[in-house]
Amino acid sequence: xxxxxxxxxxxxxGKLRQLSHLELARALERCVRRSGLPYAISQGFSAxxxxxxxxxxxxxxxxxxxxxxxxxxxxxxxxAAVSALQQVAVFGLPILGACYVSPNEPALQATRCLANYExxxxxxxHDLADQLLAALRSTLEIIVRKKGRPRSxxxxxxxxxxxxxxxxxxxxxxxxxxxxxTLTEGGSLRPELILEAVAPAGRSLEIVDIIRxxxxxxxxxxxxxxxxx
Amino acid sequence: MVxxxxxxxxxxxxxxxxxxxxxxxxKRESLRPALSRxxxxxxxxxxxxxxxxxxSPSTAAKSPLDVALVYPDLYDVGGSNLALVILYxxxxxxxxxxxxxxxxxxxxxxxxxxxxxxELFSLESCVPLASFDLIGITLPHELAGTNxxxxxxxxxxxxxxxxxxxxxPLVIAGGPVAYxxxxxxxxxxxxCIGDGEEVFAxxxxxxxxxxxxxxxRRQILQALAKLPGVxxxxxxxxxxxxxxxxxxxGYPVVTQPCLPFVETAQDRFSVEILRGCARxxxxxxxxxxxxxxxxxxxxxxxxxxxxxxxxxGYNEAALASLSSSxxxxxxxxxxxxxxxxxxxxxxxxxxxxxxxVFGSVLxxxxxxxxxxxxxxxxxxxGSQRLRDVINKNVSEQDLIQAxxxxxxxxxxxxxxxxxxxLPTETDADIIAIARLxxxxxxTAQEAVPEKQRSQVRLSLSCxxxxxxxxxxxxxxxxxxxxxxxxxxxxxxxxxxxKRIDLKWHDPAASQIEAVVSRxxxxxxxxxxxxxxxGARFDAWSEQFVxxxxxxxxxxxxxxxxxLAGATLSLDSPLPWDFIDSGVTKNFLVAxxxxxxxxxxxxxxxxxxxSSCGVCQRPxxxxxxAQSRRDxxxxxxxxxxxxARTARAxxxxxxxxxxxxxxxxxxxxxxxxxxxxxxxxxxxxxxxKPAKSDFAEPLS
Ligand code: SF4
Numbered sequence: 001x002x003x004x005x006x007x008x009x010x011x012x013x014g015k016l017r018q019l020s021h022l023e024l025a026r027a028l029e030r031c032v033r034r035s036g037l038p039y040a041i042s043q044g045f046s047a048x049x050x051x052x053x054x055x056x057x058x059x060x061x062x063x064x065x066x067x068x069x070x071x072x073x074x075x076x077x078x079x080a081a082v083s084a085l086q087q088v089a090v091f092g093l094p095i096l097g098a099c100y101v102s103p104n105e106p107a108l109q110a111t112r113c114l115a116n117y118e119x120x121x122x123x124x125x126h127d128l129a130d131q132l133l134a135a136l137r138s139t140l141e142i143i144v145r146k147k148g149r150p151r152s153x154x155x156x157x158x159x160x161x162x163x164x165x166x167x168x169x170x171x172x173x174x175x176x177x178x179x180x181x182t183l184t185e186g187g188s189l190r191p192e193l194i195l196e197a198v199a200p201a202g203r204s205l206e207i208v209d210i211i212r213x214x215x216x217x218x219x220x221x222x223x224x225x226x227x228x229x
Numbered sequence: 230m231v232x233x234x235x236x237x238x239x240x241x242x243x244x245x246x247x248x249x250x251x252x253x254x255x256k257r258e259s260l261r262p263a264l265s266r267x268x269x270x271x272x273x274x275x276x277x278x279x280x281x282x283x284x285s286p287s288t289a290a291k292s293p294l295d296v297a298l299v300y301p302d303l304y305d306v307g308g309s310n311l312a313l314v315i316l317y318x319x320x321x322x323x324x325x326x327x328x329x330x331x332x333x334x335x336x337x338x339x340x341x342x343x344x345x346x347x348e349l350f351s352l353e354s355c356v357p358l359a360s361f362d363l364i365g366i367t368l369p370h371e372l373a374g375t376n377x378x379x380x381x382x383x384x385x386x387x388x389x390x391x392x393x394x395x396x397x398p399l400v401i402a403g404g405p406v407a408y409x410x411x412x413x414x415x416x417x418x419x420x421c422i423g424d425g426e427e428v429f430a431x432x433x434x435x436x437x438x439x440x441x442x443x444x445x446r447r448q449i450l451q452a453l454a455k456l457p458g459v460x461x462x463x464x465x466x467x468x469x470x471x472x473x474x475x476x477x478x479g480y481p482v483v484t485q486p487c488l489p490f491v492e493t494a495q496d497r498f499s500v501e502i503l504r505g506c507a508r509x510x511x512x513x514x515x516x517x518x519x520x521x522x523x524x525x526x527x528x529x530x531x532x533x534x535x536x537x538x539x540x541x542g543y544n545e546a547a548l549a550s551l552s553s554s555x556x557x558x559x560x561x562x563x564x565x566x567x568x569x570x571x572x573x574x575x576x577x578x579x580x581x582x583x584x585x586v587f588g589s590v591l592x593x594x595x596x597x598x599x600x601x602x603x604x605x606x607x608x609x610x611g612s613q614r615l616r617d618v619i620n621k622n623v624s625e626q627d628l629i630q631a632x633x634x635x636x637x638x639x640x641x642x643x644x645x646x647x648x649x650x651l652p653t654e655t656d657a658d659i660i661a662i663a664r665l666x667x668x669x670x671x672t673a674q675e676a677v678p679e680k681q682r683s684q685v686r687l688s689l690s691c692x693x694x695x696x697x698x699x700x701x702x703x704x705x706x707x708x709x710x711x712x713x714x715x716x717x718x719x720x721x722x723x724x725x726x727k728r729i730d731l732k733w734h735d736p737a738a739s740q741i742e743a744v745v746s747r748x749x750x751x752x753x754x755x756x757x758x759x760x761x762x763g764a765r766f767d768a769w770s771e772q773f774v775x776x777x778x779x780x781x782x783x784x785x786x787x788x789x790x791x792l793a794g795a796t797l798s799l800d801s802p803l804p805w806d807f808i809d810s811g812v813t814k815n816f817l818v819a820x821x822x823x824x825x826x827x828x829x830x831x832x833x834x835x836x837x838x839s840s841c842g843v844c845q846r847p848x849x850x851x852x853x854a855q856s857r858r859d860x861x862x863x864x865x866x867x868x869x870x871x872a873r874t875a876r877a878x879x880x881x882x883x884x885x886x887x888x889x890x891x892x893x894x895x896x897x898x899x900x901x902x903x904x905x906x907x908x909x910x911x912x913x914x915x916x917k918p919a920k921s922d923f924a925e926p927l928s
Contacts, residue, residue: 016490018274023490030488030542046601047574048344048544088542090282090488205270 001042002050004072005103006081009096009222013064016092027090028068034088036222037081040071054108054215055115055183063212067105067108067221069101099222113183114160114216117156119189120176122206129175135198142197144189155198158182174208183215195210231423247397254396255359257291257386260350267345270608271338275490276304279352282488282541285321285328287354292438293325297361297398299353300374302369302768304332307630308493309550310403311501312367316425323430325437329361330487333380336766358384361438364398365429367405368413371695371745371765372738374756377416379765388757390418390462395446396925399436403429407519408471409698409805412745412752415461419453420543421460422808424504426480428458432666433628439500460808470809475848477504477523482533485540497545497578498537502562506551507851508583510609511620511824512651514697515551517812520843521851522834527558538575545576554582555834555859561819584608584631600639603688606631609648610654611661617827618653620820623684625665632669636676642686645669648731649716650694652705652824659716661688663723670726688730691720693739697746699812701820707743710736738767738777739920743793749804755781786835811849813842834899 012024019027029049032039048070057063076084078098084104085095125130136159139216143150160180179191199205215221270273279287298317300307300927307313313330320328329351334342342348349358358364364386366377378388384401387393393400402413403421410420421428430454438451454464474480481501489496505522506515525533534546548562556562561578566577584606608628610616618625628645635643647662666689673685693713696705708716713736725731745752758781766772782789797803799818806814816839823830832858834837844850 015280018268018278019490020273020275023275023492026492027490029544033542033544034539036539042885049574056697059274090280207520 002071015064035084120209123175257360261355273495292327309495318483368404371742375764378760411804412748424474427472482536498543499549511701526854585627587631603642636673663725691733706795706796751896811843
């Protein structure tokens with residue numbers, strides 16, 4: 001493990017929300033290579049860049065707050081690293097900031113985080129949002145099919161208490177739900193799966209958009225967040 | 230994979246050609262909102278979003294000439310196509326030209342687009358394809374015809390050039406299959422013959438200027454027909470000369486290609502290190518149609534790789550060409566690049582290697598990561614006799630040395646390409662394939678330390694011989710499908726070691742390839758009728774519907790078996806006679822005759838000119854970075870003097886006396902050697918061989 005573990009904060013926006021986790025990783029790897037940063041490579045037969053990512057985002061989900069840990073072979077001031085990356089970044093995957101974290105810190109995937117999702121869905125009769133909210137607050141157990149098999153989850157373990165809803169002024173037929181979902185190493189559930197599990201019987205959900213708006217952890221994933229932005 | 234029956238297109242969503250489309254110009258308006266609604270429902274939506282680094286900016290504004298470059302297959306296949314990379318670069322440098330790309334969507338997306346009335350769009354600006362002024366489509370192989378109709382239909386552009394109105398885009402084709410343009414001529418307003426670097430900018434500039442002057446479609450086509458290397462079906466010319474880029478080294482390498490997010494077939498930075506191959510394999514159209522050999526210099530290549538890798542961020546650079554190991558400075562290039570990237574995760578790959586020059590030098594030079602991959606060699610035929618017929622100019626000893634060097638050098642996986650159905654092939658030649666593969670396997674086993682022997686992998690990939698226009702074998706027929714099936718069964722029961730993986734091309738698809746490859750205008754009808762019966766993505770084994778083609782042939786009164794299998798007489802006129810590839814017909818005839826006398830012809834870059842005719846044009850000549858003969862000497866010393874080289878040199882020095890061809894070899898039918906079809910198990914319950922990608926290993 002290298003001594004210089006740079007934690008990079010980036011976003012996945014617009015059309016690029018359609019990238020899968022692998023495609024996103026490949027795009028960022030190329031961005032790192034273009035930037036000329038002294039990235040570390042794994043030893044062994046097939047050398048590859050040493051990096052890791054925060055919990056994978058599904059295809060179609062945008063994010064305003066993503067993290068990548070990149071190991072460097074020498075120290076580069078975070079500001080210089082961020083500007084090197086920004087110069088070669090792809091439109092839609094902007095680099096926001098970076099800081100060094102201790103090599104002993106747990107991997108991003110292993111860090112318990114709270115992911116705040118904003119889900120936008122069609123609500124032409126203006127009743128769905130309330131029904132979903134009530135269901136989310138009262139349901140204890142949900143059954144979700146994962147890899148073809150039904151699995152049961154204790155909802156209060158996954159979902160934090162508060163969910164607010166806001167009607168979008170410009171599009172009155174849409175509603176937005178804010179869903180803070182806990183991510184653990186053992187995995188998590190995607191917001192649409194939770195919503196589908198609690199949806200009122202007979203109503204199909206038309207989800208327009210899902211954005212991960214923030215990823216929170218104790219302590220913060222990126223120290224002094226404002227500093228390098 | 231078992232072939233799924235597919236319904237005819239008419240019973241699915243019908244293709245719809247908008248009758249009014251030719252009357253008014255389609256507006257350049259964004260289809261993005263409609264597209265966004267469909268994306269959550271399709272596999273890999275990233276295929277349809279654009280937004281790649283180095284792609285043209287998205288714009289709603291019209292430019293003097295809007296050009297769309299289209300690859301008639303999935304983005305995953307065409308996204309890294311080197312020809313399109315070059316053409317895109319040419320177009321984006323021209324003032325007044327806005328260039329964008331489009332690919333054929335996958336079947337799930339096509340169904341949704343038809344169901345939701347969404348027409349085919351460009352990736353960059355997501356505007357209708359029909360709103361462009363010019364659409365350039367590459368014809369990568371013979372099976373792409375139905376995909377071209379599928380994409381024109383999806384784009385709501387009339388399928389036939391003569392149905393397109395004043396405002397419809399000009400649809401122009403180019404690429405390897407355009408050298409026999411007749412089967413496709415009705416679908417295109419014009420076809421470009423030869424190197425795109427020469428002709429494409431001329432076409433775009435001409436159309437841009439004439440459009441700006443307000444000149445009509447007919448006159449534009451007339452003007453296009455006057456350009457050398459351009460074929461306009463409605464304005465026939467007695468002869469069309471293939472355009473040739475004289476100096477590849479002087480032509481800049483594109484170091485900023487669009488960077489796909491999708492993992493494409495060749496997901497790496499590619500530099501074309503040389504163009505052309507003068508080895509002279511008699512079945513190979515690429516070898517005949519890309520002469521003479523033109524190399525880039527080691528310094529140009531090394532600089533291009535360094536610049537391209539730093540601008541793209543790829544972790545692999547491919548030294549691409551028809552035969553990369555033939556480059557006169559290949560050892561130097563690989564050494565310099567491996568030295569430069571020794572301490573990094575960047576690999577340098579050499580996609581096509583000749584087994585006779587894969588000396589121990591190259592094996593050592595290629596980096597360790599690459600050895601995890603599969604090394605491929607193409608002996609093409611099992612017996613020396615048949616390799617001489619096809620002019621492969623490699624010996625068994627060459628193969629054994631290459632395999633031994635490769636496995637000793639650290640490789641553990643090797644794939645050997647063979648072809649069945651070649652002219653004069655007998656059962657003995659088929660059995661020889663199995664024998665040679667077994668020998669290669671034993672050699673590989675011996676070359677690795679005892680403990681690692683279980684890691685040795687060897688696979689065989691058998692293509693079917695397809696007679697191609699402009700090759701010495703253009704007059705030869707393809708064996709019937711039943712016969713090809715029998716030969717495949719023979720190969721499978723010829724004692725091939727169990728641990729050798731065998732895959733083969735589907736003879737049914739190869740038959741269509743043969744029909745299209747040597748077809749005239751009526752074959753255009755066949756393509757259209759097959760498409761109307763549901764054929765598309767014919768190069769994908771799980772999508773290929775032979776019944777669509779057979780029904781189409783029946784409806785048109787065509788006999789596919791006869792078209793593919795006919796042995797043509799040397800003096801019969803051929804539909805592509807008016808295309809002058811540079812290689813003379815006399816040379817092709819001479820090569821055809823030498824084939825049946827089992828006489829080889831040496832590579833002109835290693836010996837002397839064999840008068841194929843290409844270099845008769847002014848400025849066109851073989852351009853090597855340094856003499857290949859020195860390098861050949863060097864390789865020979867290292868790899869041990871091979872019988873092949875000696876034979877090739879003899880062949881070059883000795884004038885060939887041609888007597889009457891041996892009667893039994895000229896016969897199209899097959900020489901039996903004591904095996905009958907009933908000796909072998911019917912393969913009906915077996916997995917269908919994958920066509921384009923050999924995806925299905927047969928156990
Ligand atoms: S004309 Fe001679 S030198 Fe030129 S490609 Fe043909 S054989 Fe080679």
